[in-house]
Amino acid sequence: MIKVKNILCIGAGYVGGPTMAVMALKCPQYNFHIVDINQSRIDAWNSDNLPIFEPGLEEVVKEARGRNLKFSTDVEQGVKDAEMIFVSVNTPTKTFGLGAGEAADLQYWEKTARMIAEVSESSKIVVEKSTLPVRTAEAMSRILKSNSKDISFEVLSNPEFLAEGTAIQDLLNPDRVLIGSEQTKSGLQACQELVNIYKEWVAAEKVLTANIWSAELSKLVANAFLAQRVSSINSISALCEATEANVEEVSLAIGTDTRIGSKFLKSSVGFGGSCFKKDILNLVYIAQSYGLQEVADYWRQVIIMNDYQQERFVLKMIKNMFNTLAGKKILILGFAFKANTGDTRESPAIYVTKKLLEEHASVIICDPKAIESAKIELKDCKGTIEYEIDPYKAAEECHAIALMTEWSSFKLLDYAKIYKSMVKPAFLFDGRNILDHQEIHKVGFNVYPIGKEALTN
Ligand code: UDX
Numbered sequence: 001m002i003k004v005k006n007i008l009c010i011g012a013g014y015v016g017g018p019t020m021a022v023m024a025l026k027c028p029q030y031n032f033h034i035v036d037i038n039q040s041r042i043d044a045w046n047s048d049n050l051p052i053f054e055p056g057l058e059e060v061v062k063e064a065r066g067r068n069l070k071f072s073t074d075v076e077q078g079v080k081d082a083e084m085i086f087v088s089v090n091t092p093t094k095t096f097g098l099g100a101g102e103a104a105d106l107q108y109w110e111k112t113a114r115m116i117a118e119v120s121e122s123s124k125i126v127v128e129k130s131t132l133p134v135r136t137a138e139a140m141s142r143i144l145k146s147n148s149k150d151i152s153f154e155v156l157s158n159p160e161f162l163a164e165g166t167a168i169q170d171l172l173n174p175d176r177v178l179i180g181s182e183q184t185k186s187g188l189q190a191c192q193e194l195v196n197i198y199k200e201w202v203a204a205e206k207v208l209t210a211n212i213w214s215a216e217l218s219k220l221v222a223n224a225f226l227a228q229r230v231s232s233i234n235s236i237s238a239l240c241e242a243t244e245a246n247v248e249e250v251s252l253a254i255g256t257d258t259r260i261g262s263k264f265l266k267s268s269v270g271f272g273g274s275c276f277k278k279d280i281l282n283l284v285y286i287a288q289s290y291g292l293q294e295v296a297d298y299w300r301q302v303i304i305m306n307d308y309q310q311e312r313f314v315l316k317m318i319k320n321m322f323n324t325l326a327g328k329k330i331l332i333l334g335f336a337f338k339a340n341t342g343d344t345r346e347s348p349a350i351y352v353t354k355k356l357l358e359e360h361a362s363v364i365i366c367d368p369k370a371i372e373s374a375k376i377e378l379k380d381c382k383g384t385i386e387y388e389i390d391p392y393k394a395a396e397e398c399h400a401i402a403l404m405t406e407w408s409s410f411k412l413l414d415y416a417k418i419y420k421s422m423v424k425p426a427f428l429f430d431g432r433n434i435l436d437h438q439e440i441h442k443v444g445f446n447v448y449p450i451g452k453e454a455l456t457n
């Protein structure tokens, strides 16, 4: 039986970093070591300027770092020293070969599994944290167990449900923690070791255990259900714009039915983030590989609707700005895929910006936390792209504003001042429905919300 004292996490990203930091904070009796192959990322974790922006993270890291939390690039030594290893490396969608565009690219993950098997000198519990296709744990188990040494490995699946922007709160007060294990004596013992860690701060009834495949599948299904709600309400926003209904009134009316619930019914320019699209594509690929075409088609539609919503947003801009954007300057207000994060992965702002550039508009991008990531996302784009942290400066001489991220600071801006500095007629497309549209219309803007009547002059 493996007794855990030293815990390693491979991959110091959006998942690994915050998760281990909170565990270290809550479990001072264990040692936590986070490793990554990316030296600059590790240097940033060891500095005052953390590599990711996440409210509350800095305080947690400052308290635990140097006590029972350390960051390094010494992956192999870390493996040797640990009794429990979380694997939290990236698993992007494959861009080549079989399953390209749908299946998960498991090369980083498999390299990690082989490396663990090679360098380990003692038995270990290996915990999948990255979202992986169902039955990956089985493959991991086989790679690990194919080592010729006299040591054993137990593989657990412990999917992460944190959302960016609220990661620390989600980790401190999770709705549930899910741990999947093999239903053997040693599998259940390994599961109990991880349960013991979570029990330091999570109520026992919230720590759910399951068989390993149920745990893996639950992660994909949770994200698919959440994304499906966003696509469902976004489909209705198109209908609202075509009729005289108001999507916010519809959301409120249906969300007050306790069977439906009010969360994830906010209509927007579309969902982004590193998980939703990737996980649904994974689900689609898995369903297809089991010959379940109808199931695959059903879930694929969630993504089709999300693509449609983004496309519709750009078409609305073109149509209402007199069918031409050539030579016009447009402010992209917000580039992160949601508020309170600097993460831009799969952000609808990427699609919108690229389409505007194709129409020969020039764009200026303003975001309180995501400008550096935006530069990376758009590095291969042709056309005029500027970046400006000050929204007032950014709006000067613009023909239109496309609001892409629901940063609360954007609600507090002086839109009368902004209007004055813009080219007239001035347009505002609120891709998040966060502004007071009546007020902004009064100032002089032509306002185009999502799923609500446009207010034009
Ligand atoms: C998601 C899941 O919520 C989390 O449990 C999982 O671990 C990882 O994936 P995340 O992608 O960080 O988290 O953010 P989330 O809050 O789910 O938002 C995803 C996208 O949906 C964002 O672009 C957000 O703006 C959009 N969204 C969300 C809407 O457009 N409307 C809503 O009502 C809710």
Ligand code: ADP
Pocket: 010, 011, 012, 013, 014, 015, 016, 035, 036, 037, 038, 041, 075, 088, 089, 090, 091, 108, 111, 112, 130, 274
């Ligand atoms: P997530 O959002 O899932 O946390 P990220 O891309 O933010 O994804 O983080 C994954 C991290 O895993 C990256 O910092 C990357 O450098 C790291 N990584 C990938 N492969 C390996 C590996 N073989 N060993 C150590 N770290 C790795």
